[in-house]
Amino acid sequence: xxxxxxxxxxxxxxxxxxxxxxxxxxxxxxxxxxxxxxxxxxxxxxxxxxxxxxxxxxxxxxxxxxxxxxxxxxxxxxxxxxxxxxxxxxxxxxxxxxxxxxxxxxxxxxxxxxxxxxxxxxxxxxxxxxxxxxxxxxxxxxxxxxxxxxxxxxxxxxxxxxxxxxxxxxxxxxxxxxxxxxxxxxxxxxxxxxxxxxxxxxxxxxxxxxxxxxxxxxxxxxxxxxxxxxxxxxxxxxxxxxxxxxxxxxxxxxxxxxxxxxxxxxxxxxxxxxxxxxxxxxxxxxxxxxxxxxxxxxxxxxxxxxxxxxxxxxxxxxxxxxxxxxxxxxxxxxxxxxxxxxxxxxxxxxxxxxxxxxxxxxxxxxxxxxxxxxxxxxxxxxxxxxxxxxxxxxxxxxxxxxxxxxxxxxxxxxxxxxxxxxxxxxxxxxxxxxxxxxxxxxxxxxxxxxxxxxxxxxxxxxxxxxxxx
Amino acid sequence: xxxxxxxxxxxxxxxxxxxxxxxxxxxxxxxxxxxxxxxxxxxxxxxxxxxxxxxxxxxxxxxxxxxxxxxxxxxxxxxxxxxxxxxxxxxxxxxxxxxxxxxxxxxxxxxxxxxxxxxxxxxxxxxxxxxxxxxxxxxxxxxxxxxxxxxxxxxxxxxxxxxxxxxxxxxxxxxxxxxxxxxxxxxxxxxxxxxxxxxxxxxxxxxxxxxxxxxxxxxxxxxxxxxxxxxxxxxxxxxxxxxxxxxxxxxxxxxxxxxxxxxxxxxxxxxxxxxxxxxxxxxxxxxxxxxxxxxxxxxxxxxxxxxxxxxxxxxxxxxxxxxxxxxxxxxxxxxxxxxxxxxxxxxxxxxxxxxxxxxxxxxxxxxxxxxxxxxxxxxxxxxxxxxxxxxxxxxxxxxxxxxxxxxxxxxxxxxxxxxxxxxxxxxxxxxxxxxxxxxxxxxxxxxxxxxxxxxxxxxxxxxxxxxxx
Numbered sequence: 033x034x035x036x037x038x039x040x041x042x043x044x045x046x047x048x049x050x051x052x053x054x055x056x057x058x059x060x061x062x063x064x065x066x067x068x069x070x071x072x073x074x075x076x077x078x079x080x081x082x083x084x085x086x087x088x089x090x091x092x093x094x095x096x097x098x099x100x101x102x103x104x105x106x107x108x109x110x111x112x113x114x115x116x117x118x119x120x121x122x123x124x125x126x127x128x129x130x131x132x133x134x135x136x137x138x139x140x141x142x143x144x145x146x147x148x149x150x151x152x153x154x155x156x157x158x159x160x161x162x163x164x165x166x167x168x169x170x171x172x173x174x175x176x177x178x179x180x181x182x183x184x185x186x187x188x189x190x191x192x193x194x195x196x197x198x199x200x201x202x203x204x205x206x207x208x209x210x211x212x213x214x215x216x217x218x219x220x221x222x223x224x225x226x227x228x229x230x231x232x233x234x235x236x237x238x239x240x241x242x243x244x245x246x247x248x249x250x251x252x253x254x255x256x257x258x259x260x261x262x263x264x265x266x267x268x269x270x271x272x273x274x275x276x277x278x279x280x281x282x283x284x285x286x287x288x289x290x291x292x293x294x295x296x297x298x299x300x301x302x303x304x305x306x307x308x309x310x311x312x313x314x315x316x317x318x319x320x321x322x323x324x325x326x327x328x329x330x331x332x333x334x335x336x337x338x339x340x341x342x343x344x345x346x347x348x349x350x351x352x353x354x355x356x357x358x359x360x361x362x363x364x365x366x367x368x369x370x371x372x373x374x375x376x377x378x379x380x381x382x383x384x385x386x387x388x389x390x391x392x393x394x395x396x397x398x399x400x401x402x403x404x405x406x407x408x409x410x411x412x413x414x415x416x417x418x419x420x421x422x423x424x425x426x427x428x429x430x431x432x433x434x435x436x437x438x439x440x441x442x443x444x445x446x447x448x449x450x451x452x453x454x455x456x457x458x459x460x461x462x463x464x465x466x467x468x469x470x471x472x473x474x475x476x477x478x479x480x481x482x483x484x485x486x487x488x489x490x491x492x493x494x495x496x497x498x499x500x501x
Numbered sequence: 502x503x504x505x506x507x508x509x510x511x512x513x514x515x516x517x518x519x520x521x522x523x524x525x526x527x528x529x530x531x532x533x534x535x536x537x538x539x540x541x542x543x544x545x546x547x548x549x550x551x552x553x554x555x556x557x558x559x560x561x562x563x564x565x566x567x568x569x570x571x572x573x574x575x576x577x578x579x580x581x582x583x584x585x586x587x588x589x590x591x592x593x594x595x596x597x598x599x600x601x602x603x604x605x606x607x608x609x610x611x612x613x614x615x616x617x618x619x620x621x622x623x624x625x626x627x628x629x630x631x632x633x634x635x636x637x638x639x640x641x642x643x644x645x646x647x648x649x650x651x652x653x654x655x656x657x658x659x660x661x662x663x664x665x666x667x668x669x670x671x672x673x674x675x676x677x678x679x680x681x682x683x684x685x686x687x688x689x690x691x692x693x694x695x696x697x698x699x700x701x702x703x704x705x706x707x708x709x710x711x712x713x714x715x716x717x718x719x720x721x722x723x724x725x726x727x728x729x730x731x732x733x734x735x736x737x738x739x740x741x742x743x744x745x746x747x748x749x750x751x752x753x754x755x756x757x758x759x760x761x762x763x764x765x766x767x768x769x770x771x772x773x774x775x776x777x778x779x780x781x782x783x784x785x786x787x788x789x790x791x792x793x794x795x796x797x798x799x800x801x802x803x804x805x806x807x808x809x810x811x812x813x814x815x816x817x818x819x820x821x822x823x824x825x826x827x828x829x830x831x832x833x834x835x836x837x838x839x840x841x842x843x844x845x846x847x848x849x850x851x852x853x854x855x856x857x858x859x860x861x862x863x864x865x866x867x868x869x870x871x872x873x874x875x876x877x878x879x880x881x882x883x884x885x886x887x888x889x890x891x892x893x894x895x896x897x898x899x900x901x902x903x904x905x906x907x908x909x910x911x912x913x914x915x916x917x918x919x920x921x922x923x924x925x926x927x928x929x930x931x932x933x934x935x936x937x938x939x940x941x942x943x944x945x946x947x948x949x950x951x952x953x954x955x956x957x958x959x960x961x962x963x964x965x966x967x968x969x970x
Contacts (some may be wrong), residue, residue: 135853135854135855136741137737137738137741137854137855138853138854138855138885139744140853160745181690182690182694184688188687188688189687192665193687193688195694195697196661196665205945205948205949209944209945209948209949210945211943211945211946211949212943212945212946213943213946215853215921215922215923216853216921217851217852217853217885217921217922217923217926218657218658218662218851218883218884218885218886219653219657219662219851219881219884219885219886219923219926219927220851220923220925220926221650221651221653221701221923221925221926221927221928221929221930222923222924222925222930222934222937222938222941222942223930223938223942223946223947223950223968224698224701224702224706224946224949224950224953224968225651225664225694225697225698225700225701225702226946226949226950228664228694228697228698229693229694229697229698229953231694232690232693232694233693233694237693248749249744249745249747249748249749250745250748251748252745252746252748268606269606272605272606275608275718276629276718276719276721277721277791277792278718278791278792279718279719279720279721279750279789279790279791280717280718281748281750281791320748321748321791322746322747322748322750322790322791322794322799323746323747323802324793324794324798324799324802325791325793325794329793330791330793333792333793382686382687382688382689383686384604384607384609384684384685384686385604385606385607386604386606386607412688414687415687415688416607416686416687416688417687417688452684452685452686453684453686454684454686454688454689454690454691455691456689456690456691457686457688457689457690458688458690459690460690461690461691461692465691468691469691469692472691473691473692474680474681474682475678476674476678476679476680476681477680477681477682477692477693477695478692479674479678480674480678480680480693480695480957481692481693481695483956483957484693484698484953484956484957486956487952487953487955487956488949488952488953499692499693
């Protein structure tokens with residue numbers, strides 16, 4: 033049983049650290065973007081060094097006080113807000129934002145966990161390199177949170193999830209032990225892979241304090257196109273064609289369903305898609321190319337080959353960087369349109385690529401018994417990661433469907449699971465999907481997870497209630 | 502304390518499984534390629550299904566009998582041979598070699614752990630895809646062993662280590678629990694990353710029985726060159742230049758020191774390098790290109806740009822697939838030359854790229870006090886992974902240096918560690934480097950490793966004595 037972060041404990045923490053490190057919680061520390069949960073906390077700690085993080089955890093471990101690690105607060109599954117139980121300490125990394133080193137020749141950057149993602153991207157650009165993690169929240173999320181949740185985004189297809197963008201970690205384990213694994217090595221088989229165990233564990237096994245990140249060469253040229261496709265199946269065949277022609281230089285391959293643009297027309301009428309009428313299915317394709325390939329010609333060559341096979345029916349190839357940005361902006365506004373309409377239930381799912389057309393065809397039928405809905409299906413098709421979100425019909429509100437929300441979610445998740453997919457693709461488990469993990473997770477995996485959690489955090493202080501019960 | 506796999510226990514196992522599964526150890530099950538250790542075993546089990554593996558582990562776990570998982574027997578650090586303690590059961594995956602599924606559109610292949618690596622490559626090729634893991638032992642090593650050791654090889658620079666080539670695993674945990682994580686998903690954040698914990702754990706946390714592997718598009722064109730460079734530092738600058746021009750399409754970047762070719766001239770005089778005199782340092786570069794780039798022209802363009810900056814002084818660009826193979830063969834024969842000379846001490850190390858020139862300059866001085874030696878330095882420069890191997894002078898034998906072998910190794914490893922490198926880069930820890938791991942490993946990492954090992958394998962039956970004491 034945990035103890036609360038009460039005034040006496042707060043006083044202990046204040047005595048431990050330099051002045052100003054412990055503050056009362058501010059609203060931002062207790063909110064989350066979807067407004068579903070209201071967090072609670074006895075205090076917020078803002079350590080400035082790894083040693084201070086270690087001192088905090090050691091003290092919380094001894095006292096049995098829960099700790100909720102906090103990055104940018106942008107998580108969508110409630111991993112950053114503890115809503116019940118004894119009030120925890122929120123441990124914010126917001127003051128650990130230093131660049132520890134930049135190594136262009138090594139394609140590596142060493143940063144503290146509190147650095148904002150956009151700053152990480154900028155530091156990489158400063159040395160002529162690319163840090164490819166690209167998220168809607170990049171102006172406010174922090175790299176430590178990206179690592180803790182193994183964030184995805186639009187460039188996973190080419191460059192991998194956050195896990196694959198990390199060479200090494202520095203972290204503090206639940207009892208205050210420092211793990212120094214901040215190497216800048218591409219090959220290192222000295223010991224178990226604690227790095228990847230901590231990445232994606234959502235703050236339940238320790239606090240990531242710094243990371244050595246993998247950078248990439250900046251492609252010599254980029255080109256973006258928005259292509260109309262006859263079906264999701266055709267989109268997948270187009271993806272194979274693009275990868276075969278271009279040896280993996282497809283940097284992004286995003287599916288856009290017509291509903292996404294319908295929502296923009298309803299809620300942001302100034303935004304104009306380049307098609308009229310808007311086709312049922314489109315893909316946004318980004319290529320990152322080497323020297324010697326003319327970007328418009330490479331995309332046009334792909335378009336022609338695809339058109340000859342009936343895989344595309346129309347398209348716009350950006351002729352400039354600004355036109356490419358404008359096409360990306362259409363894609364990036366889709367979540368804003370969703371917010372303005374107001375979803376009944378949102379699903380961050382992944383599927384084996386070959387199961388996607390069948391899922392898209394079958395899923396509306398799986399929720400039909402719960403009412404009449406509109407569906408916006410979009411996302412990172414190249415990764416098999418769809419956002420399949422359910423909305424009320426025009427003139428109706430999400431509140432009307434509150435009673436069936438859980439059943440809609442379960443019906444979608446049951447279908448995903450039956451097709452070999454995951455119901456927690458890129459946003460993590462947090463507190464929102466803890467029940468789903470218990471329901472769909474492999475029993476052997478869950479048993480091993482519990483054993484590891486008990487071994488590293490025997491008092492259960494780290495992010496209590498997230499991921500596991 | 503473990504119990505031996507004695508005749509009574511062997512009889513129990515025989516009663517458990519269909520006939521023919523349990524055999525007496527054959528010499529191949531007890532040997533290892535460097536001839537340093539002689540393994541022992543009470544019996545060899547050759548299960549044909551995952552359920553049989555589970556039954557075996559459950560029985561060994563209950564009885565406290567050690568289990569040594571065995572793939573192709575090609576490991577170079579003694580991970581596959583238990584030399585002391587109560588005789589273990591060797592669990593060979595050699596009969597679990599089935600292809601479970603091939604998915605070209607998904608770029609995925611699902612195979613059992615006993616499939617020979619060359620077969621995995623062939624299955625990928627059969628569906629028009631590339632499985633890029635490429636090792637000297639690929640004709641006899643098995644994918645389960647590659648995963649257990651997180652094997653490296655010559656294409657890590659572009660495609661990653663074995664860990665990054667794996668989408669999901671099926672494994673049996675030490676107590677016989679099945680872990681079914683055989684998904685074909687590119688994004689899946691539902692739970693802790695057991696996959697990557699098992700990968701590289703060298704059979705100490707369970708037995709990998711099957712894997713879902715990541716495939717890649719086959720580059721439209723490839724080209725190979727052997728380039729003379731003035732120094733290792735120039736080679737690294739050349740690598741940066743190549744990556745910047747070619748957006749990461751450098752598939753291999755291997756360093757070759759003159760000593761490697763000197764050894765071939767001594768031991769395999771029919772083999773002729775394309776340079777006379779042989780330069781001190783060379784790199785073998787492989788590019789894998791998209792449609793639209795002429796391969797010889799792309800390599801020639803790189804050569805000219807590099808020559809203009811003084812980064813290359815001479816070179817041979819293969820004009821055909823056969824010529825490219827011939828250049829690769831020179832690289833691949835270097836370990837054979839090493840074997841024929843006979844090393845005093847071999848080191849599989851990795852370093853931050855920027856530390857490599859300093860290491861190469863300083864390392865001979867670090868071993869000078871132990872005698873007069875020749876050094877063959879070669880390896881996967883793009884990954885910071887060098888094989889820095891120490892040999893006797895001409896006319897002398899390795900036996901003369903037996904007394905200083907450990908001290909030579911320690912001096913090299915001390916230097917690597919002081920530069921932020923790893924002394925177990927791509928071959929793993931096994932039994933050879935257990936002492937090095939204890940000596941150089943981060944104390945926090947070692948504490949967490951021991952806690953995880955105790956949690957998942959409380960009786961310590963899995964590969965006793967490998968990796969950890």
